[in-house]
């Protein structure tokens with residue numbers, strides 16, 4: 001049987017740790033799959049991209065589109081133009097998309113509209129149709145008409161919703177879900193959201209969290225990281241950093257708005273009077289901080305915030321595991337801290353990962369200086385939060401995904 005050609009799409013930093021376990025699992029079925037890693041180049045700095053390939057032991061991307069930065073429209077359009085050529089050139093049978101970044105949206109949109117019939121592709125669609133029909137989970141499912149001249153689209157991390165359309169990620173994930181043939185969910189919320197939106201339940205597969213697969217796999221290795229010693233040496237030449245808070249901040253709603261950025265960073269300077277704050281700075285945030293006013297800069301200069309370049313996967317895991325508190329506006333870090341049992345304050349009015357709040361490890365903090373400081377002080381009093389036990393956050397999500405794919409598209 002000919003191998004099924006699969007594109008695994010990555011574009012931005014949070015994609016790499018999600019694709020890595022799926023790629024490695026697929027490589028175990030060398031007779032079934034030809035996995036091809038396609039990197040759009042949305043993130044391109046060494047510290048936002050290459051370091052993750054090294055840390056996660058991924059091969060260099062087989063295809064690199066090099067799209068770089070731009071407005072949402074420009075970035076999305078650049079990915080679409082270049083991605084379409086690769087689809088036409090290599091005619092994959094399936095693409096695997098993860099998460100909610102602009103690259104995810106651009107590739108799903110392109111694949112949903114392209115047409116290149118082939119015998120191999122039609123065979124995959126026949127297998128898929130039969131498989132989905134055999135999963136008659138609920139009685140009243142109406143299959144939509146769809147072309148079998150385009151690749152199948154699988155979305156990993158489907159169904160997450162912040163219900164906040166001001167977030168570009170919410171638009172990206174909602175549209176990608178609507179264009180996908182296979183919806184792989186990380187938690188029960190994902191299934192519930194998709195069902196509430198009327199998705200065909202036969203296309204939904206609750207498989208767990210691939211990011212936790214990577215975390216589990218690399219946790220031991222991250223123990224050996226020397227990042228804390230390096231940061232301590234950088235800070236004062238000797239000494240060590242024992243108890244600290246860890247910060248990440250990059251959401252446009254937090255960093256593009258100067259008063260909001262000032263409120264958050266001022267809160268961090270105050271928190272740093274109680275506990276050193278380690279703050280690896282995203283390029284977007286760096287740019288905006290550089291434009292901040294004199295008074296904020298003075299506060300920063302007299303604070304105990306340790307600003308660093310963006311940090312690689314293993315070093316960041318090391319820092320996360322040992323942090324007394326994490327303050328973040330990232331999505332994935334809310335999940336990682338939950339799994340690790342590290343208290344997390346999320347600097348956002350909402351989250352598409354409410355399961356982390358229910359688990360008791362994560363709290364949304366009102367975006368006001370005093371509230372951030374007060375919540376941080378309260379969280380720091382907790383000696384310990386219990387690691388969340390969430391179904392299928394167990395290191396085997398990629399295995400479940402690849403099993404489904406082997407059953408469906410590689411079936412005879």
Ligand code: UD1
Pocket residue numbers: 012013014042043044045046048049069070075100101102103168169250252282283284330331
């Ligand atoms: C993107 C994702 C966001 C994800 C985040 C993780 C979208 C809409 N957003 O946001 O969901 O949480 O990645 O980092 O896809 N830049 C560099 N070097 C790089 C990458 C970016 O300097 O390697 C700068 C560029 O000036 C760029 C800005 O950062 O304009 C923002 O990058 P972009 O990819 O547009 O969005 P992120 O804010 O990184």
